[in-house]
Structure formats: structure tokens, C-alpha cells
Amino acid sequence: MATEIKAPTFPESVADGTIATWHKKPGEAFARDELIVDIETDKVVIEVVAPDDGVLGDIVKDEGETVLSDEVIGHFNAGASAQPKKEDKPADSQPTEVQSSDSDSALSPTVRKLLNEYEIDPNLITGTGKNGRILKEDVTAYIENRSAAKTNKAPAAAIPQESAATQGDRFERREPMSRLRAKIANRLVEAQQNMAMLTTFNEVNMKPIMDLRKKYKDDFEKRHNVRLGFMSFFVRASVEALKRFPAVNASIDGNDIIYHSYQDVGVAVSSPRGLVVPVLRNVDNMSLAEIESNIRQYGEKAGSGKLSMDDMMGGTFTVSNGGVFGSLMSTPIVNPPQTAILGMHKIQERPMAVNGEVVILPMMYLALSYDHRLIDGKEAVGFLVTIKELLEEPERLLLGL
Incomplete structure (x- = not known):
């Protein structure tokens, strides 16, 4: 029987939070007290750990979604074991995904999206996260360094054409403001507007x-x-x-x-x-x-x-x-x-x-x-x-x- 994974009880001063990172994917096993998901509030990042050994079932709240205090964000099967990986994959499975090593399973959806969008092999990036996980910041830093390198070195071979937003050496990167940064911005504006x-x-x-x-x-x-x-x-x-x-x-x-x-x-x-x-x-x-x-x-x-x-x-x-x-x-x-x-x-x-x-x-x-x-x-x-x-x-x- 599936057991609920709930968001923690937030203090009165915190209305809600945002799912920052799922550290486990559906079907992955985890041990008791192992980190499953990070929830970002306007004050801190709260780590939600596994209440028991088990396997992650479905994810109710995906990364970037807003959650309330004690809201169900997913389910897991207590005491279950992870399903063995299939050796052979259909040739047409995920044709647009970047194929990489087993470390790809530790990538968050945001990181995988960036890797696919810019056609980057994750094995070329050194992760700075826990246990060497590749973070979004690692990918964006790699993209910026790659762009800077192009200005100093002529391409020796044909380079796959990038999207219109990144053609040449000029590109723009849009990402949502973190809840903490948004809270800081609101408080600073509030202070200047309401104080002498x-x-x-x-x-x-x-x-x-x-x-x-x-x-x-x-x-x-x-x-x-x-x-x-x-x-x-x-x-x-x-x-x-x-x-x-x-x-x-x-x-x-x-x-x-x-x-x-x-x-x-x-x-x-x-x-x-x-x-x-x-x-x-x-x-x-x-x-x-x-x-x-x-x-x-x-x-x-x-x-x-x-x-x-x-x-x-x-x-x-x-x-x-x-x-x-x-x-x-x-x-x-x-x-x-x-x-x-x-x-x-x-x-x-x-x-x-x-x-x-x-x-x-x-x-x-x-x-x-x-x-x-x-x-x-x-x-x-x-x-x-x-x-x-x-x-x-x-x-x-x-x-x-």
C-alpha cells in the first residue's frame, strides 16, 4: 500500500513553499532518513527525508510547483525494492534526450532540459552538488564558458547549430527568481516605501x-x-x-x-x-x-x-x-x-x-x-x-x- 509523502508543517510566517529538487525518481529505492526532496520557502530550503525504507512511487507535486503546509507531494511503497533496470531500451525511446551514463538518473528535470536544449554531454560537466550531482548552476556555467571559448578560438569542425536564442556568442538565459531572492526584493521595496x-x-x-x-x-x-x-x-x-x-x-x-x-x-x-x-x-x-x-x-x-x-x-x-x-x-x-x-x-x-x-x-x-x-x-x-x-x-x- 502506498504511503503519503507530505510537505512539512510550515511556521505561521511561511504561507507556502516550492518544490526545488526531487532527489529521487519514481521507481528508485531509498533508505530511511535519506534525502528525497528539497522544498524552498522564502526563508530557507527544507529537506524532506524518507520516513522509512522504500521505493518512490508517483510524484504529485513536480519541481517548481507550489505546496502548502502538510500537503501530499508524492507516495512511496514502504519496504519495497527498486525494479531492476532493463538492459535493452527501445530504439525510439526518448529520441530527443541526451544519451549519457548511469549518472543521468541523478539529474533533475531542470538540468536534463538544459542539457538537451544545448546538446551537452553531462559527462563533460563536473558536478558541484552532493555526491557529485550536476546542478543547474554547473550547466549554465559550462554554457557561459563554452560561449567565451568560442570568441577566442575558431571552430575546427562543424558545430551543431544552436537555437535562435543562442546563435553566435550572444545569448540570453531566463530563469525564475528564487523564493528567497523574491522575498528579499519585496522586503527591501517594502522597507523603502513604508519607512522614513x-x-x-x-x-x-x-x-x-x-x-x-x-x-x-x-x-x-x-x-x-x-x-x-x-x-x-x-x-x-x-x-x-x-x-x-x-x-x-x-x-x-x-x-x-x-x-x-x-x-x-x-x-x-x-x-x-x-x-x-x-x-x-x-x-x-x-x-x-x-x-x-x-x-x-x-x-x-x-x-x-x-x-x-x-x-x-x-x-x-x-x-x-x-x-x-x-x-x-x-x-x-x-x-x-x-x-x-x-x-x-x-x-x-x-x-x-x-x-x-x-x-x-x-x-x-x-x-x-x-x-x-x-x-x-x-x-x-x-x-x-x-x-x-x-x-x-x-x-x-x-x-x-
Whole structure:
């Protein structure tokens, strides 16, 4: 008897999801807890694993289709074994498909469609997915590299004519926007439309933090098994500043202002799917080592697509470090319903006037974007100056002064 495969129960903040990738095809066997299908929401990719050993039956919801919480997406036969493959195939079976090795069975429908459309042998592509699976990104990268190679090398033999959309060295590729990217776009537009957003700037001399880090980084790593970075200092300084300026830590709900007695700081992290903001909760109770450890874990989870819904829910303030990509200055956009975000930037040596003398110092521009409906300029400037003072005199940060 066929057993239902259901989508997971989504949180209240997630209305639906989209089938991203079926990792098994009808008739394929799998073991218990083996990954069957990925469901993409506007926050994370949820992995649905097999509840028991069995063979995949029919697929109710194909890739790209929308699914609701607990909706049936397929069926499987528990305890069954996969059907043996037939050695001989009819000569006319799938005449338009690219014939390849057994690895073709691991290709998603989207990948197979691209391979057939551009007449590409999958054996020529190195897969970067799990267990060497070929992903859509691998195929598109191969197509782009092949096109670039044509411009530098004349064809030695006749090349099969490509479709009109890809003739010559110019082509266009259309793909649907991911749910995460669409959600990010909607939230950014929403923030700019519904907020009286303003950005104020300051700069901080990073030499004291850099000297402190240089002096203790080896001992810190040996004791706590994590590297001492700059982000923990900024998060810690932000928490102290949020205590002094509670409006920066507040949020707006209709005509009400919600003040939070805790500081849950979101840390913007780049992932293959886009920018995500996992949240460090109750940061006031965390040491620098705990902050660094949590940030590293979130970075690893973001890179492997393992962030959960709970990891990114809530948050009263956000810190974004565009400096890791070389950004010298920017105006970050507030993440609603929060009312402020701190932007860090590249550390760059600049000539500075110190006691009447020109000194070369490692400087960083800081940017605080905030909702002017709740936060006045005086509070915003005071908040940013507080962070500057705490970082330029880290002993104040450590002593709580």
C-alpha cells in the first residue's frame, strides 16, 4: 500500500513553499532518513527525508510547483525494492534526450532540459552538488564558458547549430527568481516605501581593536577553539549602545512602539541563495568567544543551506559587514520590523590628524540606517558615537563603562 509523502508543517510566517529538487525518481529505492526532496520557502530550503525504507512511487507535486503546509507531494511503497533496470531500451525511446551514463538518473528535470536544449554531454560537466550531482548552476556555467571559448578560438569542425536564442556568442538565459531572492526584493521595496529611512555616518579608528586582537588572538583561539574576529567586538558594542538608546532596539507595530528588554542581534550572512540574517539571541549574556562561535556556525550552515526557520526568526537589530567584499561605504536598508541596522565597511589606512600631527591609521566608515519615524537624529548620532568610543577604547567595552 502506498504511503503519503507530505510537505512539512510550515511556521505561521511561511504561507507556502516550492518544490526545488526531487532527489529521487519514481521507481528508485531509498533508505530511511535519506534525502528525497528539497522544498524552498522564502526563508530557507527544507529537506524532506524518507520516513522509512522504500521505493518512490508517483510524484504529485513536480519541481517548481507550489505546496502548502502538510500537503501530499508524492507516495512511496514502504519496504519495497527498486525494479531492476532493463538492459535493452527501445530504439525510439526518448529520441530527443541526451544519451549519457548511469549518472543521468541523478539529474533533475531542470538540468536534463538544459542539457538537451544545448546538446551537452553531462559527462563533460563536473558536478558541484552532493555526491557529485550536476546542478543547474554547473550547466549554465559550462554554457557561459563554452560561449567565451568560442570568441577566442575558431571552430575546427562543424558545430551543431544552436537555437535562435543562442546563435553566435550572444545569448540570453531566463530563469525564475528564487523564493528567497523574491522575498528579499519585496522586503527591501517594502522597507523603502513604508519607512522614513535615513542614514548617518561616522568613522572609527580600528588600531586599538587590531592591536588587542593581534596580541591575544593565538591564546584566544587555543582557549576557545574559535578565531577572534572583528564582528564580535561590533556586536558587543552594539548591545551596549542598544541599552543606552532603547529606541534603536525597538520596533513599530501600527501606531504602537514595542520596546524590547533583550537584544537579539541579526548578523547578515551571504549564502549561495542570497543574503540571510540568522539571529544571535540574548547577546547580552554572551562572551566574545560565544558570539564568534555562533557566527561561525551560522556561516557554515548558510553555506551548506542548513539554516532553519528558527535561526532567522525575530531579531531586534542587525549588523551587516559589507567590508568583507571590499565596500568602502554604503547605506544599508533596515530589515522590518526592526528600526535600525549597522553597516560595517572595509578597513583602510588613511592620513588622520592626531594632536596636530598627520598619522596613518586603519579607519573604517560606519553607517547607521534608521527609521526616522521612531528614532531622532540625536539618538542615531549618539548611538553611532557610542559604538565608536567603545571600539576605540575597548577597555570600556570589557569593563562595561
